[in-house]
Amino acid sequence: MTVITVVQGDITDQHADVIVNAANSSLLGGGGVDGAIHRRGGPEILDACRALRASRYGKGLPTGQAVATVAGRLAARWVVHTVGPVWNASGGDPALLASCYRESLRVADDLGARTVAFPAISTGAYGWPLEDAARIAVETVRSTETAVAEVRFVLFDEAAFTVFAERVHAPRPGG
Ligand code: AR6
Numbered sequence: 001m002t003v004i005t006v007v008q009g010d011i012t013d014q015h016a017d018v019i020v021n022a023a024n025s026s027l028l029g030g031g032g033v034d035g036a037i038h039r040r041g042g043p044e045i046l047d048a049c050r051a052l053r054a055s056r057y058g059k060g061l062p063t064g065q066a067v068a069t070v071a072g073r074l075a076a077r078w079v080v081h082t083v084g085p086v087w088n089a090s091g092g093d094p095a096l097l098a099s100c101y102r103e104s105l106r107v108a109d110d111l112g113a114r115t116v117a118f119p120a121i122s123t124g125a126y127g128w129p130l131e132d133a134a135r136i137a138v139e140t141v142r143s144t145e146t147a148v149a150e151v152r153f154v155l156f157d158e159a160a161f162t163v164f165a166e167r168v169h170a171p172r173p174g175g
Contacts, residue, residue: 003150004141006168008161011154012040015075017113018068020104022121023081025060027053027067032124037079041072045079064099066107078111080104084122092128094136097121101140108148115150120160130160134167 011019011033022033027049029038038045048069053060061067066082082104085096100121108116120137122128141151153168155161 002141002146002148004138004168005150005152006155006161006165007152008155008158010036010156011117011119012036012074014117014152014154016115016117016150016152017077018080018104018108018111018116019071019074019076019078020066020116020118020121021079021081022119022124022126023061023083025062025083027057027061027081030125033119037074041074041079044070044072049081064096064103066100066103068107068111076117078108078113080107080116082121084126084128087122087127087129092122092126094132097128097133097136098140101137102144105141105144105146105148105151109146113148115152116148117152117154119154119156120164123160130163131167134160134163138164138167 021037024030061083063083063085066080068078068080071079082100084100085092123130123133153164155164
């Protein structure tokens with residue numbers, strides 16, 4: 001059984017087997033979570049990302065997919081990079097956002113990870129409304145078969161923490 005926990009904080013402070021990065025398809029870094037992970041984790045992560053671009057992802061990592069690298073100086077064994085969908089004037093594709101969570105857990109399972117820390121993918125620079133992103137995140141994790149024992153959502157600010165915590169702890173139909 002997978003336990004879902006919710007904490008407020010910086011994802012780069014987390015101790016977990018996997019820390020998930022809300023990356024972009026270039027895999028070469030950016031702002032937000034991505035910037036924080038590369039800054040704190042050090043150059044080993046970027047080197048590994050460059051190697052992935054040179055081998056499997058010359059055209060970039062497609063939206064909704066996930067790939068693992070080393071975690072450098074982070075208190076994790078691996079970073080799993082995933083690319084969330086962008087929210088634009090006509091909305092966003094929820095299947096792609098769900099895919100980020102599902103594929104990250106699949107990669108984590110392949111690695112034998114037991115604890116996985118996720119940020120709120122797509123809710124920063126990519127503009128996805130928080131409540132909807134939290135619903136998709138929690139529903140997807142709950143419906144994914146995985147050997148991961150703990151999925152931890154790590155929310156930077158209090159508003160996001162509250163939205164995720166309410167979603168995780170809300171009573172569900174049928175228990
Ligand atoms: N720890 C936890 N959550 C954080 C942190 C942190 N250190 N920093 C920001 N957040 P974002 P996206 C929250 O923009 O929307 C990058 O430039 C933030 O408040 O990191 O998927 C990439 O390179 C928000 O709720 O990711 C891409 O180009 C959430 O994490 C693009 O941004 C996600 O915000 C990806 O955009």
